[in-house]
Amino acid sequence: MSADGRFAPSPTGTLHLGNLRTALLAWLFARSARARFIVRMEDLDAGRVRPGSAEEQLADLAALGIDWDGEVVFQSARLSRYSAALDRLRGDGRVYECFCTRAEIRSAASAPHGPLPEGAYPGTCLRLSSAELAQRRAAGRPPALRVRADAARVEFEDRLLGHVEGVVDDFVVRRNDGAPAYNLAVVVDDAAQGVGEVVRGSDLVDSTPRQLWLARALGLAELSFAHVPLVLGPDGARLAKRHGDVTLREVGAGAAAAWMAASLGFDGARTAAELLAAFDPSRLPGADTRFEGV
Numbered sequence: 001m002s003a004d005g006r007f008a009p010s011p012t013g014t015l016h017l018g019n020l021r022t023a024l025l026a027w028l029f030a031r032s033a034r035a036r037f038i039v040r041m042e043d044l045d046a047g048r049v050r051p052g053s054a055e056e057q058l059a060d061l062a063a064l065g066i067d068w069d070g071e072v073v074f075q076s077a078r079l080s081r082y083s084a085a086l087d088r089l090r091g092d093g094r095v096y097e098c099f100c101t102r103a104e105i106r107s108a109a110s111a112p113h114g115p116l117p118e119g120a121y122p123g124t125c126l127r128l129s130s131a132e133l134a135q136r137r138a139a140g141r142p143p144a145l146r147v148r149a150d151a152a153r154v155e156f157e158d159r160l161l162g163h164v165e166g167v168v169d170d171f172v173v174r175r176n177d178g179a180p181a182y183n184l185a186v187v188v189d190d191a192a193q194g195v196g197e198v199v200r201g202s203d204l205v206d207s208t209p210r211q212l213w214l215a216r217a218l219g220l221a222e223l224s225f226a227h228v229p230l231v232l233g234p235d236g237a238r239l240a241k242r243h244g245d246v247t248l249r250e251v252g253a254g255a256a257a258a259w260m261a262a263s264l265g266f267d268g269a270r271t272a273a274e275l276l277a278a279f280d281p282s283r284l285p286g287a288d289t290r291f292e293g294v
Contacts (some may be wrong), residue, residue, distance in 0.1 A: 005198070007027070014057075017256060018230060022228060024064060030197070089173065093148070094217055126146075147170055153166070158225050159281065165209070187218065199226045203230060234290065260275075265285055
């Protein structure tokens with residue numbers, strides 16, 4: 001299994017210290033294994049992309065001492081790859097049209113294949129008759145595309161969390177505006193770019209069974225995962241804009257790097273290079289970090 005890693009932010013605003021610490025960890029995992037590290041911009045949600053944000057984010061990564069291999073890839077330039085993946089899923093009979101609104105999903109009955117995680121899609125449109133399907137198409141509401149996962153159970157070993165398993169619902173792979181959904185795009189891109197290990201925040205662990213299921217459905221190599229602890233705000237919630245602009249420009253690259261190193265248990269390191277020299281994944285804390293200031 002390749003140790004090549006990546007960081008894939010959405011260019012919708014400034015990266016806060018929690019985002020940047022995750023980026024640093026992804027870089028440390030890859031570089032400590034003498035592997036490639038790439039950066040990809042997940043810019044498919046055009047309505048939220050902020051002009052200049054990608055350049056600002058790349059400058060922040062560079063200021064911390066994080067380097068990457070090759071050109072930065074933008075998902076908006078890779079639409080043909082996602083279309084090809086959707087065509088394969090269609091050809092295999094693995095997708096169906098979904099006309100449900102969020103309100104309808106919340107009020108729907110239980111799933112046909114048994115219990116699913118809270119908030120999972122219950123399979124409403126999977127059970128539509130031909131007449132009901134024709135009626136919804138005629139009404140003009142554009143459908144999303146969902147996979148037919150049949151409540152598959154997927155297990156994997158996370159480098160930091162250990163054994164993880166989850167039930168896969170019929171998740172969206174193409175939104176009703178025609179845009180490829182996150183789970184489809186990330187699986188296609190990680191495979192195409194040769195990523196071997198995904199290092200990302202622990203808040204994304206619930207999406208991993210979906211992505212592993214989709215990789216198998218598309219005949220792609222499965223990745224390994226390391227879901228790292230988060231940075232929390234003073235209120236104990238995940239660090240976000242409501243906690244203030246805790247960004248690199250506010251605290252400075254040197255102070256930010258030193259704080260990140262200390263928060264990860266590597267006191268004394270003050271640069272990414274110094275942290276890389278001391279880095280040992282087995283020493284990482286298991287708990288989230290509450291940010292109280294630099």
